Amino acid sequence: MNPLRPRARPVRLVTALLNEGWRDIDELVHGSALPRRSVEELLAELGDDLEHRGDLVRLREGSAARAAELAGLPAEPPGDLLDRIRSHIEGVPAPLPALDHVQATPETVLRRARWLDEEYDLRQARLLFLGDHDLTSLAVRALRPDAGLTVVDVDDRVLEYLDDLSDSSIRTVHTDLRFGLPLAVAGSADVVFSDPPYTQAGMALFAARGVECLVRQRESRLLLAYGYSERHPTLGRQVQRELLSLGLTFEAIIPDFHRYTGAQAVGSAADLYVCQPTARASGKGARKGKAEQAIYTRGPRSVEANQAPRPLRDALAAIAAEGGRAVEQRDPDWTRPRAVSEGVAIAVDLTGDPGPWLLRVLLAVNADRVAALVPNAHPDLTNARAQAALIDLIEPKYRLRLLRSTPDNSHAVVVAEARPATEADSGVHAVWTRAHARLGNVWPRAGADIADLRLIDLPRHRIAGVRHQLDPR
Structure with a gap:
């Protein structure tokens, strides 16, 4: 592996200079803006493809x-690429204000793609x-049809749209x-790109997660719009x-690189931050909990929002306790397995759910009863269609009761009662009750x-696809 990759621009500059004629190290350093040692490493990789004359090469x-x-x-770029980008954007699921979606212009999207291709060797x-x-x-x-690309997103609609296109x-x-x-994406990327919510907490959280995604090498980069x-x-x-x-240093800040339809409070524009992680860079300081849910400027998890009022949570606990069960109240975090004592019902406040939390919580929690507000x-x-889809998707594990307008006109309670596995659906039940296991370990x-x-890491449409493969009814 070339020690200078995935950065491509300086490598291209050096090889272009070498192809033009005799050069010394000073000229190569000056022409590429690479450190002398990096130039020497590149020359070493070229090896026998170089000829030498004294200090010249x-x-x-x-x-x-x-x-x-x-x-x-x-x-x-294909001549019709900008038109294709426009068409893609026209069909993208509607922006969710609660996730601070503001649409970049098609010209910005093309500019991003071309800049990435110019700066980095996207072949590898x-x-x-x-x-x-x-x-x-x-x-x-x-x-770059051969580029290795991954998208991590909270919006299941966007993930399905990307899969389709x-x-x-x-x-x-x-x-x-x-x-x-x-875990599957931690430490997996050479370059991470993100356009986070522009709150202080949102930028800090997305940057910390970006650092966690990076392969630890001097050429890895975190690119942020802000x-x-x-x-x-x-x-x-x-x-x-x-x-x-977070241990990042600014390699470059390119002003007004991104343009938007909207976001007029910041001039409908944002800069591109090119961040290099130092040896001390770490995303482990990103905390989890109620405060860190408030990263957006609007919606139920904006920086001004709070959890559901106490009377609503008490009403939720009362529903969970039906039949005399003990109740444990939990936060919405579904990402790690947590044991549930026998006979205990779980009550979860999901009033801040932008959409995908409910399904993941029901997959992640193994209890006799779960009640979600x-x-x-x-x-x-x-x-009715949305309700039927949820009931069908979670049916291998729970029977659902959907209590609309409960405990007040603005809320609902979803009550999930565990159902035992039957011989007919034992395979899907085994996967659905081990949602934190790697799929390869529970489904050969x-x-x-x-x-x-893990099952909870899949986009929703792919969870439905796994369900159909395991139980093609």
């Missing part, structure tokens, strides 16, 4: 093709997107970064301090693309 005749292969060249660099409602991954896929050539993984990162109003420079300073506290307008409850037929993921 150049490519041997006939070696240009190998050097070009080593450095790679930026891909020429593993590129991970933390959130991708803007569909930048699709533009990169169009430029990419023919599943982009790996899609579900998580809510507020509760952690799937904008703040020139009227409030203190906000920019606070975010930059958060990034520095959700908004009455929760996506899984809004109509799991495909290679999901074998290292």
